[in-house]
Amino acid sequence: MPARRPAPLKIPLAAASVLVASLCIAPAAHAAPGNPGTPRYGPGTAGVGDPYFPLAGNGGIDVLHYDLDLDYTPPAAGAPLTGELQGVATIDLVATQDLRSFNLDLRGLTATQVVVGGKAMAFSQDDKELVVSPRPKLKAGAQTEVVVTYGGTTTRPEDIEGALYGWVTTADGAMVVNEPDGAPTWFPANDHPTDKASYSFEITVPEGLVAVANGLLQGSETSAGRTTWLWDAPDPMAAYLATATVGDFALSQYTAANGTPIIDAIDADLIPENRDITNASLALTGEMLTFFEERYGPYPFIAYGAIVDDDSVGYALETQTRSFFSRVAREGTVAHELSHQWMGNHVSPERWSDIWLNEGWATYSEWLWSEDQGRATAEESFQEVLAIPADDEFWETVVRDPGPFGIFSGAVYDRGAATLHALRGEIGDDAFFALAKTWVAEFGGGTASTDDFIALSESVSGQQLDAFFDVWLAAPTKPVSW
Ligand code: ARG
Ligand code: ZN
Numbered sequence: 001m002p003a004r005r006p007a008p009l010k011i012p013l014a015a016a017s018v019l020v021a022s023l024c025i026a027p028a029a030h031a032a033p034g035n036p037g038t039p040r041y042g043p044g045t046a047g048v049g050d051p052y053f054p055l056a057g058n059g060g061i062d063v064l065h066y067d068l069d070l071d072y073t074p075p076a077a078g079a080p081l082t083g084e085l086q087g088v089a090t091i092d093l094v095a096t097q098d099l100r101s102f103n104l105d106l107r108g109l110t111a112t113q114v115v116v117g118g119k120a121m122a123f124s125q126d127d128k129e130l131v132v133s134p135r136p137k138l139k140a141g142a143q144t145e146v147v148v149t150y151g152g153t154t155t156r157p158e159d160i161e162g163a164l165y166g167w168v169t170t171a172d173g174a175m176v177v178n179e180p181d182g183a184p185t186w187f188p189a190n191d192h193p194t195d196k197a198s199y200s201f202e203i204t205v206p207e208g209l210v211a212v213a214n215g216l217l218q219g220s221e222t223s224a225g226r227t228t229w230l231w232d233a234p235d236p237m238a239a240y241l242a243t244a245t246v247g248d249f250a251l252s253q254y255t256a257a258n259g260t261p262i263i264d265a266i267d268a269d270l271i272p273e274n275r276d277i278t279n280a281s282l283a284l285t286g287e288m289l290t291f292f293e294e295r296y297g298p299y300p301f302i303a304y305g306a307i308v309d310d311d312s313v314g315y316a317l318e319t320q321t322r323s324f325f326s327r328v329a330r331e332g333t334v335a336h337e338l339s340h341q342w343m344g345n346h347v348s349p350e351r352w353s354d355i356w357l358n359e360g361w362a363t364y365s366e367w368l369w370s371e372d373q374g375r376a377t378a379e380e381s382f383q384e385v386l387a388i389p390a391d392d393e394f395w396e397t398v399v400r401d402p403g404p405f406g407i408f409s410g411a412v413y414d415r416g417a418a419t420l421h422a423l424r425g426e427i428g429d430d431a432f433f434a435l436a437k438t439w440v441a442e443f444g445g446g447t448a449s450t451d452d453f454i455a456l457s458e459s460v461s462g463q464q465l466d467a468f469f470d471v472w473l474a475a476p477t478k479p480v481s482w
Contacts, residue, residue: 041137042060042097042099042100043060043100043101043102043103043131044059044101045058045059045103046058046059047059047192050192050351050352051351051353052351052352052403052407053180053181055128056181056352057105057195058103058104059096059102060095060097060099061093061095061102061190061195062093062195063092063093063189063190063197064092064093064143064198065197065199065200066189066197066199066200067091067199068089068187068202068203069201069202070085070087070186070202070203070211071087071226072084072086072173072174072205072244072246073205074169074172074174074206074209074246075171081156081169082155083153083169083174084151084153085151085154086151087148087151087186087187088150089148089150090147091104091145091146091147092143092144092145094141094142094144095139095142098138099137099138100133101131101133102131102132102134103131103132104132104146104148105129105130105181105183105184105190105191106125106128106129106184107184107185108155109151109152109186110125110150110151111123111125111148111149111150112149113147113149114132114146114149115147116134116144116147121133121134122135130148130188132146148188150188154174154186155169156168157185159180159181159182160404161408163315163408164313164314165179165185165313166178166182166183166184166185166186167182168313170247170309171311172246173205173246173247173248174245175245175309175313176243176244176245176246177313177317177319177324178191178239178241179240179241179317180352180407183239183242186244187242189239190239191239192238192239193238193240193348193349194350194447195238195239196236196237196238196348196445196446197236197237198235198236199214199233199237200232200233201213201214201229203228203229203244203246204226204227204228205227206226206227207226207227208248209248210229210248210251210265211227211229211245212231212244212246212265212322213229213231213242213243213244213245213322214242215231215234215235215303216231216263216302216303217229217230217231217251233320233321234302235301235302235321236446237320238320238348241345242319242320243319245265247265247267247309247310249266249307250265250267250268251263251264256285256289256304257286257287258286258289258293260303261303261304262286262303263303263304263305263322264282264306264307264308265308265322266278266306266308267310269310270308270327271310274327274328277328277330278308278325281331281333282308282329284331284335285305285306285338289338291369292339292342292365295433296339296342296343297342297437297440299341299342300342302321303322304321304338304341305322305323306323306325306329306337307322307323307324308325308329309324311326311327313326314326316329316336318336318337318340318344318358318362320341320345321341323337323338323340332366332369335366335369335370336366337362338365339361339362339365339366340358342361342444343358343365343440344357344361344362346440346445347440347444347446347448349449353400353401353407353450354400354448355402356399356412356416356419356450356473357416357448359412359413359416360399360412360413360415360416360417360419360420361420363414363416363417364416364420364421366417367381367417367421378424379421381417382417382421382422385417385418390477390478394414395415395477395478396476397409397476398473398474398476399411399415399419400450400469400473400474401474415472418472419469419472419473422472423465426461426463426468426482427461427463427465431460431461434460435456435461438456438460439456450473454466454469467482
């Protein structure tokens with residue numbers, strides 16, 4: 001076999017400091033002197049190079065599938081909100097470079113064993129990263145199975161802005177919502193949208209509780225006072241969209257008019273007023289599926305449904321195939337989270353700075369639904385945004401680069417939606433809705449950036465739109481002409 005020259009290590013600039021840190025953990029191997037053809041096995045970087053979340057994701061690996069076997073005990077009645085979680089994550093991955101070590105993101109839980117290719121391996125863990133040193137080392141292109149046994153006490157984690165996220169322990173279970181980087185609070189992950197994978201779940205909880213994950217329910221088995229819930233989610237999914245929510249849920253299943261199986265999980269403890277609002281809103285799911293299919297193309301996943309918990313993280317999340325709602329599911333939010341299945345989940349942000357592509361589209365989808373239902377028109381919603389005074393700090397957010405603390409700011413949602421409405425005016429209805437469908441068809445299953453969106457807008461419309469997008473997405477001022 002001819003000796004192979006190692007490919008140069010490609011390191012995104014923003015990950016450089018992270019690399020230095022990981023080099024300290026696992027120094028890069030050097031080619032043996034006198035044997036220059038030996039592959040140079042290095043460490044995978046500790047992050048994929050997302051400037052907003054430098055440690056999110058991991059270099060050098062591509063996860064194909066996560067099988068998450070979880071055993072969870074919620075707090076005892078009246079006890080503080082902590083639970084006990086034990087997990088075995090079986091992760092099928094491919095090395096994308098010659099690796100002497102690679103990282104997985106894991107926070108607040110302790111790994112006790114890591115098996116690679118059937119053999120126990122050396123590993124180390126700090127507060128954010130699990131570093132695995134497989135032997136034999138992994139050659140670029142090699143597929144292997146990594147089994148991580150881990151566990152610990154669950155709490156109520158918060159994101160950098162102080163919002164609850166991740167595995168949020170509740171009185172009767174857990175609310176599990178991970179955007180943007182909360183997945184590592186409950187499983188070892190390559191936690192970045194650029195690495196989508198399929199998932200399967202076996203979640204064991206005390207008998208009487210229900211564990212709700214993504215995709216289709218395969219069944220449940222009860223023995224010795226504990227029930228294991230089996231879920232299968234074969235559609236490629238970013239880690240922030242995975243869930244394994246546990247609670248006192250009533251499951252209801254039906255098939256929507258477009259053929260999609262719907263599984264809703266409604267907390268038995270919702271207050272009556274919220275239950276009524278929730279039931280009325282979720283009853284519109286089938287009609288909304290058809291509405292968004294007409295605008296964005298076929299629904300991209302094998303199932304859908306809602307989880308409505310009686311506790312609150314303070315927001316809803318477009319958990320893939322099973323949107324999560326805190327305490328109540330209101331009609332506008334139901335439309336918002338459903339539209340994210342196309343815009344955000346099927347086409348996901350390449351970098352967290354591209355978040356307006358999720359939230360702008362989902363907010364615009366609410367506007368379109370409202371108009372269709374005979375309430376405010378999209379134009380009226382647009383004019384409401386334009387009515388915000390020019391000196392309001394709302395206009396200071398650079399929508400295409402809102403900063404890590406601004407990814408869920410009002411401007412990302414409302415100026416994002418206004419950008420789409422203004423674009424529709426600029427290129428016309430035909431080009432705009434062709435753009436929406438082409439966007440989903442072209443980038444579905446993967447990720448896309450703001451530059452991808454601008455380029456596609458220009459090619460679909462045949463118009464030069466740089467100045468337009470500068471005014472709407474890049475200027476920290478209120479658009480006056482475009
Ligand atoms: N993507 C969610 C929505 O717009 C909001 C998520 C907020 N997450 C957070 N960590 N604050 O529906
Ligand atoms: Zn949203």
